[in-house]
Amino acid sequence: MLDVALDYAAGGAAVIPLHSPTDAGCSCRGRDCRNIGKHPRTLAGKDDATTDPETIARWWGMWPDANIGIRPTPGLVVVDIDPRNGGDVQFDAMQQRYGQLPRTRTARTGSGGGHLWFRLCGDLRGQLAPGIDIKTSAGYVVAPPSLHASGGVYTWTDAGPIAPAPEFLAALLVRPARAAAPSNGRVTPAVVEGLVRVVREASPGERNRRLYWAAARAHEKGIDPTPLIEAAIDAGLPQREAERTVDSAANAPGGAHR
Numbered sequence: 001m002l003d004v005a006l007d008y009a010a011g012g013a014a015v016i017p018l019h020s021p022t023d024a025g026c027s028c029r030g031r032d033c034r035n036i037g038k039h040p041r042t043l044a045g046k047d048d049a050t051t052d053p054e055t056i057a058r059w060w061g062m063w064p065d066a067n068i069g070i071r072p073t074p075g076l077v078v079v080d081i082d083p084r085n086g087g088d089v090q091f092d093a094m095q096q097r098y099g100q101l102p103r104t105r106t107a108r109t110g111s112g113g114g115h116l117w118f119r120l121c122g123d124l125r126g127q128l129a130p131g132i133d134i135k136t137s138a139g140y141v142v143a144p145p146s147l148h149a150s151g152g153v154y155t156w157t158d159a160g161p162i163a164p165a166p167e168f169l170a171a172l173l174v175r176p177a178r179a180a181a182p183s184n185g186r187v188t189p190a191v192v193e194g195l196v197r198v199v200r201e202a203s204p205g206e207r208n209r210r211l212y213w214a215a216a217r218a219h220e221k222g223i224d225p226t227p228l229i230e231a232a233i234d235a236g237l238p239q240r241e242a243e244r245t246v247d248s249a250a251n252a253p254g255g256a257h258r
């Protein structure tokens with residue numbers, strides 16, 4: 001295990017020592033361990049992942065049979081197919097619908113699943129489908145030749161280069177950037193702030209009219225009018241009057257009118 005871990009590190013992959021399956025269950029000796037042979041042995045877990053050969057030699061000196069975890073470097077993702085949760089069926093369906101994934105570095109997991117490595121950046125979803133998780137630099141994967149609780153061994157079925165994620169995979173995984181401008185009817189803090197400003201900056205002559213207008217907009221969009229009442233009070237309107245104006249704006253037939 002030490003030699004392999006050092007090999008990974010030499011290739012740029014940050015590794016961590018994981019617990020191992022034992023005859024009694026898990027090397028953590030937790031009676032109810034629910035993650036046998038898959039959780040880190042070190043305190044900071046994935047945050048301890050390193051490519052430093054001395055640290056790695058020390059770890060596997062202490063725990064020669066520790067399973068090996070790899071924390072993907074940013075820009076790499078692992079598509080983790082778990083057949084026990086239907087991931088293989090989902091994966092086949094996805095390939096039929098969108099096309100074959102390209103050849104890429106692939107491991108067969110100890111439970112008969114698959115780890116497919118791809119190059120892909122961005123804010124990614126954690127799951128592609130039920131039974132197909134996505135592992136990024138925010139996590140880690142169990143790597144060959146780690147041992148699985150079932151007795152199976154993780155093995156590379158393709159130790160070749162890591163392919164760029166095809167476009168359809170990127171489209172499925174990358175979260176869209178949040179829209180900066182509110183679309184009509186969507187409530188954003190900027191919308192609320194804008195309405196509040198309209199009321200707060202009103203001169204005494206236009207306070208009531210502005211409050212009415214803002215309250216009607218707030219009502220249309222389902223925004224809580226309390227900040228508007230507060231802004232009107234700030235602008236010098238008595239509380240009762242502000243509340244009455246907001247009520248009448250909310251109750252106006254047909255919504256907002258000038």
Ligand SMILES: [Zn+2]
Pocket residue numbers: 019026027028029030033034035036037039
């Ligand atoms: Zn354990």
